[in-house]
Amino acid sequence: MKTALLFNFDVDKKNDTIHVERSFNAPIDLVWAAWTEAEILDQWWAPKPYQAVTKSMNFEVGGRWHYYMLGPEDDIHWCLFHYESIEKEKHFSGIDTFCDESANINNTKPRVKWKNEFSEEEDSTIGQYPASF
Amino acid sequence: MEIRRDVFQAIADPTRRAIILLLAVGAMTPNGIADHFQTSRQAVSKHIKVLTECDLLSQEQQGREIYYHLKADKMKEIEKWLDQFRELLAKRFDQLDQVLHQLKQSKK
Numbered sequence: 189m190k191t192a193l194l195f196n197f198d199v200d201k202k203n204d205t206i207h208v209e210r211s212f213n214a215p216i217d218l219v220w221a222a223w224t225e226a227e228i229l230d231q232w233w234a235p236k237p238y239q240a241v242t243k244s245m246n247f248e249v250g251g252r253w254h255y256y257m258l259g260p261e262d263d264i265h266w267c268l269f270h271y272e273s274i275e276k277e278k279h280f281s282g283i284d285t286f287c288d289e290s291a292n293i294n295n296t297k298p299r300v301k302w303k304n305e306f307s308e309e310e311d312s313t314i315g316q317y318p319a320s321f
Numbered sequence: 322m323e324i325r326r327d328v329f330q331a332i333a334d335p336t337r338r339a340i341i342l343l344l345a346v347g348a349m350t351p352n353g354i355a356d357h358f359q360t361s362r363q364a365v366s367k368h369i370k371v372l373t374e375c376d377l378l379s380q381e382q383q384g385r386e387i388y389y390h391l392k393a394d395k396m397k398e399i400e401k402w403l404d405q406f407r408e409l410l411a412k413r414f415d416q417l418d419q420v421l422h423q424l425k426q427s428k429k
Contacts, residue, residue, distance in 0.1 A: 208410060
């Protein structure tokens with residue numbers, strides 16, 4: 189059975205926070221793997237025609253995911269995700285920033301602070317992603 | 322490194338967000354703005370400088386005082402960015418659906 193997928197995007201201007209909620213037709217272990225394993229992330233993280241390519245990933249508190257988005261004109265945009273907290277199959281949080289090839293953070297571009305929470309409901313998983321900037 | 326100044330730089334700081342909200346209500350002098358904050362006048366004037374560099378404020382001289390106005394049209398850039406951000410997430414999640422579908426198939 190294919191249930192309608194939930195997708196909420198609410199902007200809280202006062203606190204500069206965006207509340208994103210989305211459901212997935214998959215068990216929580218698969219959704220968790222898709223968010224936390226580089227080889228799976230590379231398949232969906234970049235909006236096509238961009239392609240995400242992981243340079244290194246260390247999924248642990250204090251660790252980071254260093255990757256780039258490869259554009260259709262071979263343009264490369266380096267990004268860095270810092271993991272601040274992790275609780276397996278429940279939530280993880282961190283900060284997504286732009287950087288360069290050597291992972292030096294570019295402070296002049298917007299950074300996004302994410303908390304990703306997952307919960308299972310029957311045969312689907314709901315992800316909640318409050319983002320602040 | 323080139324310093325980029327734009328609306329996102331402006332709203333990245335809580336004090337600057339508060340200044341934007343104050344000026345959204347009406348034009349104010351630097352002292353008038355500083356009266357609303359616990360921090361030093363120097364700190365507040367630094368934030369005003371950043372906001373000016375972000376092209377969010379215009380100045381108007383009235384007698385001896387300078388009044389700062391908020392350029393509301395610049396804030397529209399944020400709305401535009403939010404729309405793009407929503408699009409990006411929608412696309413990203415659609416792609417994730419496909420990947421999850423493949424993962425489920427290969428598990429069977």
